Amino acid sequence: MKVIIVGGVAGGASCAARLRRLDEKAEILLLERGPYVSYANCGLPYHVGGTIEKEASLLVSTEQSFRVIFNIDCRTNNEVISISPDRKTVEIKNHLTGEVTSEKYDKLVLSPGAAPIRPPLPGIDLPGIFSVRTVPDARNIREWLDRDKDRSVGNSFTGVDTVSKPKRAVVVGGGFIGLEMAENFIHRGLQVTLIEKLDQVMPPLDPEMARIVKRYMKRHGIKVKVNDGVAGFRKTEDGSLEVLTESGKAYSSDIVVLAIGVRPETALAKMAGLEIGQRGGIRVDERMRTSNPDIYAVGDAIEVKDFVTGQWTLIPLAGPANRQGRIAADVIAGRDSRFRGTQGTSICKLFDAAIAQTGTSEKALRQLGDTDYEKIYLYPNSHAGYYPDAKLLIIKILFRKSNGLLLGAQVLGEEGVPKRIDSFAMAIQMGCTIYDLEEAELSYAPPYGSAKDPVNFAGMVAADVLHGDMPIMHWESVGDGFILDVRNPPEVTAESVPGAVNIPLPQMRERLGELPRDREIYVLCRSAQRAYYATRILLQNGFMARTLSGGMMSRSHSVSQTNS
């Protein structure tokens, strides 16, 4: 059996290695058009920033290691330029020699990846405008920055600061790569502006959570402009670049990084007549088989099922690509291996913070017209409050109103985010309800968590909501409703909600007579804990009460607050 694998990196390389382990006799040909068969593209922003100093650190496996360890005919700088599904052949162009050859396959695996989106805007090909997808991309950015540095060193003999020294960077796009590049440019001492066409950064998050991220970026010195797309680029007289936006603004810069997403590489698949899905990726079944029985596809180029929503989606992440590569190898080797779909787990470092999500988002549910969900916000400590240096965690979870099924979680914070998002991720994978979260027995010691872990706490609060113990209200729906603030007077003095009535929690039972019985009371405190206690007192005394989810903490970034 001869298997040709088109493309290395995560999906193709893991498929090749797995297939060899399963079948010592198979003839395996691994073709990579770039110079490296497997490299850590997730590390590229950190190589640009200097955290990962050596380019060699990014090279995971070499052509040579595939040959000697796996006995795989691995060829870099070799691009498959066409497929003939009928004859089961591919045409390969060797970029070093220019030679074009043909190879026959029994099974073909496509792992072509995805390409950075480069819209045909005026000036997009000007020098100084980069993508961040490959090792050469990162090298080009570093050279661009270093070359200018060299110039600056030359001029420093004159004692005059030079205009050519790179000072300003514009990052176009506020997703993972955009945020990582912005942080890494800050680390290199540049002034950074990030421009995002959407109304929020970090698209997998809901907007109110993304607003917290935006503020955090600003506090770390990044200028963030949302709701403004890039219209073009031009070179100014002093030699710097100008980024022109749809709203008519112009941002001067010495370097521009395009991080506006990737597009599945489907040219070969289309050429081969393979079915393309509704999201523009190659359509495969759960065994990674395309519409042609002898062709498989894996990685960023394919569409996958979001198993939470049941929708087709594109998830250009390394984890799923690795798993798909293994599964394709299993299936080719005659095993019954299946991809279960994806739940969109992701995490992004941003200075001292981590931004993470798993499962679906509220905006995704809304787009689907799904109304059988509830959400809560929590602001627990990352570890026991009495142990030093606890940080605030900001958590939103989504769950089914009808049965408590956990649908999604978004977690932000400066400590303990990976621990919590992975608990939520495992919970979603296994079809947990919020009642399961209540009972979860997670690791606790004061430096790492609390006896009631934030994950338990999320389950308890959600269960209180579904049991009817704590009807909740969200800021975006409050309108001119009656707000009862149960915080203590000094807290109210520090920041209050116009029109809210203040009765501190300890006085609640004595002052029930001051409250209306003919309308709903929305109960407010800092984070919602005291408001919950007050809501219980009110409900059991015959009032109509709802807890304002997330309290003052949620108010500052709620969608009803537009001045942020």
Added chain:
Amino acid sequence: MKVIIVGGVAGGASCAARLRRLDEKAEILLLERGPYVSYANCGLPYHVGGTIEKEASLLVSTEQSFRVIFNIDCRTNNEVISISPDRKTVEIKNHLTGEVTSEKYDKLVLSPGAAPIRPPLPGIDLPGIFSVRTVPDARNIREWLDRDKDRSVGNSFTGVDTVSKPKRAVVVGGGFIGLEMAENFIHRGLQVTLIEKLDQVMPPLDPEMARIVKRYMKRHGIKVKVNDGVAGFRKTEDGSLEVLTESGKAYSSDIVVLAIGVRPETALAKMAGLEIGQRGGIRVDERMRTSNPDIYAVGDAIEVKDFVTGQWTLIPLAGPANRQGRIAADVIAGRDSRFRGTQGTSICKLFDAAIAQTGTSEKALRQLGDTDYEKIYLYPNSHAGYYPDAKLLIIKILFRKSNGLLLGAQVLGEEGVPKRIDSFAMAIQMGCTIYDLEEAELSYAPPYGSAKDPVNFAGMVAADVLHGDMPIMHWESVGDGFILDVRNPPEVTAESVPGAVNIPLPQMRERLGELPRDREIYVLCRSAQRAYYATRILLQNGFMARTLSGGMMSRSHSVSQTNS
């Protein structure tokens, strides 16, 4: 309805607060014999060490806050000295006034906790010997250390170092509190010796994992003596203490901490004729009901079901105590709430490392005579190797041979332990198999993990074992078997296994003729990855081969190595 709750802290306090939220009208009497109704006893070692500076930080809730916020009649320094189940009364002694009163209950909740074990050894009541269970305990230890410090300051006027300055500490017991106390004494600059009667520290771990912990403690300056029980204490002529052991040794010390575990406080329960379980704790059903229909019990005093092994066990941890308190309140309020049992998740900080476990251990399975299990060892990076400062994780997982069910996990390391143990914990709670671990979609970015997370990796390796792709061998069973070392020559030169034959992996396919076909070949490398590749080559070429699980990494702490 009148509910009396005996004992505050985690179980009783959470029960009281929950009950009030569910029933605004119930009469709730919360009795705590100590001076504080709810305090963070998990923080006590860190208060002794000075990380948690203020004693007040440890006080979670006050008597006053229970009164004003929850309208609960909370009385500290009030001990229940007897129960009359027939008359449904308790006798209460007020330790401040000496007064004894009687109170009637409709429902009684026992949350008496557990008491530190103080064996009746000679000299155990000598000054300078402490337990670490309550706020006063911690205060006494600090005062003992500080008082001596004062003496030392007085003597320093003479310029002569004083023998009374506390320099040496002996910690008796190598469990959680023992390890935490040892670390905290080191932080205070003391010389620390830890004595443990068992043959290992950290009893929830398996011995070979505990051996790694012991070495780590030694590297951080703690003298660790296992396999030696304490026989008594005496005061020497210079005024210091001497700890005498069963093996006849004597350790001089200026302070001794007893951390040899806790014993359920069952005196009241026995007095009330309640059923006591086989492990010596109060027996309750899944609704926290004792053998008396009007008496509930929660927290460290009760026995719980280990839902992995089905055995009764004692788990004196804050997390389960909190949940049990809530469940008792739910049931008293007429709700159908049930405790699912425990899986023994725990974590302990030790200098820069964390030691964590969830589910059952190999030694527990062996004690049960359970042979339907397999184990693997892994040594993955805490995050992507190309991103700086990745640390080694040491992972052992146990799973059912027959169906792949995950039974337990033990994780050690200096980064990323909470993230992994919580994933394993959630997996065990939900009945995951190792195949589910393979498919887990966990958060990945270079600073936090790898595209194949250690949790995925554990699943993949375990699946390779169960699929028969990678038969494994453990060091303790190798005997004089044929060992094939597939590492590169410089690695073999650095450390080799006597008698092992070396064929580097890249030369395997050419040198198969050098290997025996009439006996099993145990394949060895650093951690087992290359050995796995080699095993695949051998098996497919007709050899009988097994991978040595954990490779050289596991050898250094395997049970067959006694010189550690």
